[in-house]
Amino acid sequence: MESERAGIILLDSQSRILLVQSKRTGKWGFTKGHAETFDINSLETATREVKEESGYLEWIHYKITSGPIYLRCRPYWIGVIHTDEPPQLNRGEKDHSGIGWFTINQTKHLKLNEDVKLWLIQAASLGLPA
Incomplete structure (x- = not known):
């Protein structure tokens, strides 16, 4: 296994x-x-985690468009969703209490982990819309 943790x-x-x-x-x-x-590999870990945490499946609900990028030594791929289905927090999920889609402006009012904070800085420098 390439990395201990991975995400999308x-x-x-x-x-x-x-x-x-x-x-x-x-x-x-x-x-x-x-x-x-x-x-x-790390990409398989990342896609499995998306399925477990949101119900979204690669190729059915989203497509990987780039990556990996590394945030605090963790690989992340960028995926673009192509469904209107809302994410579904797994009922048996023991690690998470919520899930949702947020604009960059909305994230300013959230308590964010360090990976998201780092990515938002990078995204702002690339001109991602708020």
């Missing part, structure tokens, strides 16, 4: 980002998680 930054057509809220810290972050022994 999902964007929609309105430049909103998908975030999940940690039950433990209350902070909002990207879909990500630890590698399992059966994961072939």
Whole structure:
């Protein structure tokens, strides 16, 4: 396994980002998680975590468009959603208490984890719409 943790930054057509809220810290972050022994590589870990945390499936609900980029040594791929279906927080989810789509302006009012903060700085320098 290439990396212990990996994730996907999902964007929609309105430049909103998908975030999940940690039950433990209350902070909002990207879909990500630890590698399992059966994961072939970091990208497989990342796509599995998106499915577990949001219900979205690669190729059916979203497409990977670039990556990986590294935030605090963790690989993240960029994915673009192509469905109107809302994300579904897994009922058995033990790590997260919320999930939702947020504009960059809306994230200013959220308690964010460090990975999201770093990415928002990078996104602002690239001119991503607020």
